[in-house]
Amino acid sequence: xxxxxxxxxxxxxLVTGLAVLxxxxxxxxxxxxxxxxxxxxxxxxxxxxxxxxxPDGTQYAxxxxxxxxxxxxxxxxxxxxxGMFVLLLSVGTSHAEEGGQGEYLSLSLFxxxxxxxxxxxxxxxxxxxxxxxxxVTFYVLVGFQRRRLASLEAAIKYLIIGALxxxxxxxxxxxxxxxxxxxxxxxxxSLPAAVMESRILWLGALFLFVGLGFKMAAVPFQIWAPDVxxxxxxxxxxxxxxxxxxxxxxxxxxxxxxxxxxxxxxxxHLLMGVAGLSIAYGVLCAIPQRxxxxxxxxxxxxxxxxxxxxVATLSAAGATAALYYLAGYLYTVLAxxxxxxxxxxxxxxxxxxxxxxxxxxxxxxxxxxxxxxVSLAGIPxxxxxFGKFLVLKAALxxxxxxxxxxxxxxxxxxxxxxxxxxxFGVVRAVYWGTPGEQPAGPIxxxxxxxxxxxxxxxxxxxxxVMPNQITNLAELAVKSLGLR
Amino acid sequence: xxxxxxxxxxxxTLLCGFLVIANPxxxxxxxxxxxxxxxxxxxxxLFVLLHAFFLAAVxxxxxxxxxxxLFLFVIMLLDLQAEERRSFKKLALAGGGLAVVVxxxxxxxxxxxxxxxxxAPPMVEGSPRALGKLLFTEYLLPxxxxxxxxxxxxxxxxxxxxxxxx
Numbered sequence: 001x002x003x004x005x006x007x008x009x010x011x012x013x014l015v016t017g018l019a020v021l022x023x024x025x026x027x028x029x030x031x032x033x034x035x036x037x038x039x040x041x042x043x044x045x046x047x048x049x050x051x052x053x054x055p056d057g058t059q060y061a062x063x064x065x066x067x068x069x070x071x072x073x074x075x076x077x078x079x080x081x082x083g084m085f086v087l088l089l090s091v092g093t094s095h096a097e098e099g100g101q102g103e104y105l106s107l108s109l110f111x112x113x114x115x116x117x118x119x120x121x122x123x124x125x126x127x128x129x130x131x132x133x134x135x136v137t138f139y140v141l142v143g144f145q146r147r148r149l150a151s152l153e154a155a156i157k158y159l160i161i162g163a164l165x166x167x168x169x170x171x172x173x174x175x176x177x178x179x180x181x182x183x184x185x186x187x188x189x190s191l192p193a194a195v196m197e198s199r200i201l202w203l204g205a206l207f208l209f210v211g212l213g214f215k216m217a218a219v220p221f222q223i224w225a226p227d228v229x230x231x232x233x234x235x236x237x238x239x240x241x242x243x244x245x246x247x248x249x250x251x252x253x254x255x256x257x258x259x260x261x262x263x264x265x266x267x268x269h270l271l272m273g274v275a276g277l278s279i280a281y282g283v284l285c286a287i288p289q290r291x292x293x294x295x296x297x298x299x300x301x302x303x304x305x306x307x308x309x310x311v312a313t314l315s316a317a318g319a320t321a322a323l324y325y326l327a328g329y330l331y332t333v334l335a336x337x338x339x340x341x342x343x344x345x346x347x348x349x350x351x352x353x354x355x356x357x358x359x360x361x362x363x364x365x366x367x368x369x370x371x372x373x374v375s376l377a378g379i380p381x382x383x384x385x386f387g388k389f390l391v392l393k394a395a396l397x398x399x400x401x402x403x404x405x406x407x408x409x410x411x412x413x414x415x416x417x418x419x420x421x422x423x424f425g426v427v428r429a430v431y432w433g434t435p436g437e438q439p440a441g442p443i444x445x446x447x448x449x450x451x452x453x454x455x456x457x458x459x460x461x462x463x464x465v466m467p468n469q470i471t472n473l474a475e476l477a478v479k480s481l482g483l484r
Numbered sequence: 485x486x487x488x489x490x491x492x493x494x495x496x497t498l499l500c501g502f503l504v505i506a507n508p509x510x511x512x513x514x515x516x517x518x519x520x521x522x523x524x525x526x527x528x529x530l531f532v533l534l535h536a537f538f539l540a541a542v543x544x545x546x547x548x549x550x551x552x553x554l555f556l557f558v559i560m561l562l563d564l565q566a567e568e569r570r571s572f573k574k575l576a577l578a579g580g581g582l583a584v585v586v587x588x589x590x591x592x593x594x595x596x597x598x599x600x601x602x603x604a605p606p607m608v609e610g611s612p613r614a615l616g617k618l619l620f621t622e623y624l625l626p627x628x629x630x631x632x633x634x635x636x637x638x639x640x641x642x643x644x645x646x647x648x649x650x
Contacts, residue, residue, distance in 0.1 A: 007625075014632060021639070062625040100643050110636050117629060129626040133633045140640030179598070199594035206590075 024102025154231025
């Protein structure tokens with residue numbers, strides 16, 4: 001019974017998903033929105049309930065399969081917030097979808113449950129199964145608008161590359177099991193040093209990193225990101241950009257620091273290299289983009305790089321910075337995708353030209369997009385600035401030990417400067433773009449989306465101005481991971 | 485003796501798996517499906533060598549039997565024609581080859597450096613009873629999550645393949 005209480009949050013999300021799936025059979029299409037709001041409200045309740053958990057250290061359930069600590073809770077709350085926004089976005093744009101709204105809601109909820117299980121995975125078997133739950137659900141969610149060719153193409157690409165990465169992941173797990181004879185994180189952490197030096201274990205861990213790198217969209221596992229981001233429905237893309245990426249990071253941090261600490265020194269250069277390459281690739285490829293979703297795809301790769309710098313420092317400060325960065329990134333990306341979803345609905349396109357005159361057609365959308373872009377560019381006082389500041393500060397501190405971090409710092413700063421160009425290109429298109437022949441009537445934003453956009457903007461500002469509350473939570477989370 | 489069979493089955497698995505996706509003699513999807521059956525049967529042979537008899541039997545019954553019959557039904561119902569011969573990009577081929585070589589080198593280096601077989605012998609001798617016990621005790625949570633995964637797959641397939649309401 002205690003086991004079920006410990007995984008109550010995931011259980012509640014799963015039950016909500018099943019209830020939505022069933023209720024959808026009986027209700028009329030007009031009541032679909034109510035169903036969506038009901039699901040969002042339930043997630044809100046679950047979010048509040050997460051504060052009732054006060055893990056004293058790490059608590060285990062299901063024979064050590066499942067771990068609940070502050071670190072897991074931080075990410076669970078993160079995923080729940082992301083889930084609420086994504087559902088709100090999907091309800092707000094529902095009439096443009098091609099039916100199956102109830103199924104979309106329940107599939108999103110199942111993906112959310114999968115991500116929350118990722119946050120608590122303490123066994124490679126659970127890690128694999130929960131990651132697969134997330135990935136398989138996203139195959140469907142990406143191809144949801146199946147009459148749009150772009151959506152189908154994105155789904156096929158995601159399916160093939162996702163299957164390849166899953167193959168690497170499961171092969172890596174097999175190698176780790178072959179070298180150590182266990183899948184359990186605690187047993188792996190307490191292995192004798194001789195086993196830890198096994199090259200087969202390292203190879204398995206490397207393959208594991210490939211699987212997680214795919215989720216994080218870090219170079220060289222990034223090839224799917226721009227196409228899938230562009231083709232998928234906006235609410236799916238937002239969930240993919242935020243939830244899927246965070247699922248990769250939560251597992252990376254846990255494996256790196258809690259499970260196989262031997263990797264910390266082994267992977268230092270790997271992590272630094274991947275971080276630098278991700279920033280360089282994402283930033284350089286984003287310059288010529290004209291499609292906003294594609295631009296955010298490349299920006300997501302660059303952001304994976306900044307997050308990996310925080311992880312690579314192997315310090316509590318770096319991990320805290322990464323956790324804060326993710327929170328800021330969450331609201332920023334959600335604000336951007338709410339705007340993109342509305343613009344897509346009205347113009348059918350998401351290129352820069354369709355943004356022209358947006359500040360006259362809907363000042364709210366223009367403000368939301370500007371907020372998101374300014375935050376992504378890292379301009380104070382918004383959340384994006386403080387995230388980058390914390391990451392770079394941690395890298396500077398780590399540079400005392402490994403001079404390589406100074407190079408990484410250089411790449412990161414140059415990346416920020418270059419990214420100013422294309423983020424402000426978006427802002428320029430919104431305020432100073434010359435509208436073509438398109439109808440320039442005002443855009444009416446539905447109230448759920450208005451609420452979501454206002455909330456996201458307030459959160460971006462609040463996180464940037466008063467970062468202490470989140471950094472305190474992040475520090476607590478990192479401490480429970482055993483990092484000093 | 486076991487080693488001989490291992491290499492035999494492993495080679496058969498690799499060869500048949502390759503022929504599923506890139507058969508130089510036939511572009512017919514049915515041929516590919518048949519080679520997939522052979523791949524699965526060779527894999528079952530590998531399971532037998534690992535003393536996982538139950539898994540081997542299930543592998544043949546469920547995958548080579550039921551799933552593959554479904555595959556063939558779909559292929560024949562869709563009336564797929566022999567696929568057109570695609571020209572491969574040289575760069576893509578070189579990239580793929582390079583990736584395989586690098587992974588093979590890594591694996592070789594890993595196996596050479598650290599001896600195999602240091603791990604504890606398997607806990608299960610592959611009887612259904614022991615397997616079921618493990619699934620419902622130690623691996624209960626992943627097992628239950630898999631049921632959600634199957635539900636998701638089912639809902640997804642229906643969503644993506646149903647006819648329009650109007």
